[in-house]
Amino acid sequence: SQQGEEDPQALSIQEGENATMNCSYKTSINNLQWYRQNSGRGLVHLILIRSNEREKHSGRLRVTLDTSKKSSSLLITASRAADTASYFCATDANSGAGSYQLTFGKGTKLSVIP
Amino acid sequence: NAGVTQTPKFQVLKTGQSMTLQCAQDMNHEYMSWYRQDPGMGLRLIHYSVGAGITDQGEVPNGYNVSRSTTEDFPLRLLSAAPSQTSVYFCASRAGLGTDTQYFGPGTRLTVL
Numbered sequence: 659s660q661q662g663e664e665d666p667q668a669l670s671i672q673e674g675e676n677a678t679m680n681c682s683y684k685t686s687i688n689n690l691q692w693y694r695q696n697s698g699r700g701l702v703h704l705i706l707i708r709s710n711e712r713e714k715h716s717g718r719l720r721v722t723l724d725t726s727k728k729s730s731s732l733l734i735t736a737s738r739a740a741d742t743a744s745y746f747c748a749t750d751a752n753s754g755a756g757s758y759q760l761t762f763g764k765g766t767k768l769s770v771i772p
Numbered sequence: 773n774a775g776v777t778q779t780p781k782f783q784v785l786k787t788g789q790s791m792t793l794q795c796a797q798d799m800n801h802e803y804m805s806w807y808r809q810d811p812g813m814g815l816r817l818i819h820y821s822v823g824a825g826i827t828d829q830g831e832v833p834n835g836y837n838v839s840r841s842t843t844e845d846f847p848l849r850l851l852s853a854a855p856s857q858t859s860v861y862f863c864a865s866r867a868g869l870g871t872d873t874q875y876f877g878p879g880t881r882l883t884v885l
Binding site for chain 1: 776805807812813814815816817820830862864873874875876877878879
């Protein structure tokens with residue numbers, strides 16, 4: 659079953675605006691990761707935040723994690739048309755027997771209008 | 773490094789046919805996984821492997837087999853294709869446990885008629 663659920667399902671903004679996507683999950687995690695998928699392509703890793711971290715930055719990306727609320731947010735600042743893609747959160751949890759599996763949400767489809 | 777490679781990129785099968793989707797990685801990663809992605813859905817885990825000779829089932833394993841005879845290769849076999857297996861299949865690898873990112877292949881788009 660899918661643990662991460664992104665919100666909103668779709669987001670349309672103008673170039674230069676900020677985009678915020680949220681992810682909620684259900685069980686304890688080891689870390690949470692965000693991925694981007696351009697149309698017809700594979701997923702590309704963006705950023706990983708560990709369960710003991712609250713905020714992380716990478717270029718124009720800012721990720722927050724609130725383990726008490728079991729939620730995370732991805733902020734893309736000063737968006738560009740090239741940011742148009744689907745964004746997925748993935749939770750990394752111990753599934754037992756020492757095996758860690760990534761569980762993906764359904765994604766947020768971001769459209770950045772030039 | 774080529775990263776994670778998948779072949780073929782596209783495949784059309786008839787119901788009942790069998791085939792193998794190939795996946796290889798050159799990063800010496802222990803963990804490899806197969807996912808399927810259906811329209812409007814996230815990725816669902818089919819099978820995974822924590823090392824050569826070790827495989828296990830994911831969320832949606834029915835109708836698929838895997839094996840891991842080498843660290844590099846992790847083929848996915850469809851035993852008797854069904855229209856419900858029409859999907860995009862992604863192979864992924866990661867180095868180790870818990871704090872590692874996954875690297876994805878470009879995907880195989882499979883249509884079962």
